[in-house]
Amino acid sequence: MFTLHGYGPLLIKGAKLTITVGAGAMVITILLGLGAALCKLSSIKSLGIIAETYTTVIRGIPELVLILLVYYGAPTLIQDMAAFFGQEIYVEIKPMVAGILTIGFIYGAFATEVFRGAFLAVPKGQIEAAQACGMGPLLVFRRILLPQMWRFAIPGLGNVWMVLIKATALVSVIQLPELMRSTDIAARNLHKPFTCYFAASLIYLAITIFSLFFQQWAERKANRGVRREV
Structure with missing residues (x-):
């Protein structure tokens, strides 16, 4: 069934590109999340304000708007x-670059709170013990x-x-041929939207x-090695 009249390989190729974009964006997400979390926990007030502004603004704007803003708006600006x-210059951002950077930038704001909570969850007694041992x-x-x-x-x-x-x-x-774009192409050519989008949903689920x-x-x-309280 998954051959989809020859469009199955197109969906698989799109799924690989989806994973590539997701993995690249996740790297940026982790780096930004770590940096912003440390800024929020920093004793330097200005860094905390910058990080708080970043997380508030990014979480308040729809993802689609930011993607269009980066891909179409940034080059024009x-x-x-x-x-x-x-x-007189000509600037063009490739769809894959725009997708990875924008999604990573967006979810870095959400990862910030994850990392901030994780840092605060480390027992303070261990930090105090390390400082008592002379650690900087x-x-x-x-x-x-x-x-x-x-x-x-x-988690x-x-x-x-x-x-x-x-x-x-x-x-x-923005015309990047990831899974959703590839599915849309298959659905339009085969005139079987339910079959194609259902196949895509199964791939996302997998x-x-x-x-x-x-x-x-x-x-x-x-x-591993963490003692659990009974």
Whole structure:
């Protein structure tokens, strides 16, 4: 059934591109989330304000609007600014680059709260003990906070990934041939929208199930040696 009159391989290719975009965006999400969380927890007030502004603004604007703003709006803005200074340039952002950067930037705001909660969940007694042993702030972060934070962050990051991978469908509006765009092409040519979109939903479900198993494995590994209270 999945041959879809020759369009099955197109959907598989689109699914691979979806995973690629999702993985690239997740890397940016983690890096931004870590940085913004540390800014929120920093004693420097200006950094906290910047991080709070970032998370508030990004979470308040629809993902689709941001994708269109980056892909169509950013090049135009740069060209207009160059023209203002008497320069004529042509700027084009590739759909894949725009998709990865925008989705990563969006979900970095959600990952920020995951990491902030994870850092706060590390027992303060361990931090105080490390400081009593003469460890500096960077050493405490590298040896105490960062390793232990992950076991608290993995469940939340897993949820962010589940939402992020489905949000990649929005990239279809900028003509990136990921799963949703490929499905739309197949549906229009075959005149079988239900069959094609149902096949796409099964692929998304398969990605989600595999991701869930990976998350459970990561949680078990992160919690090895941790004594559980009865």
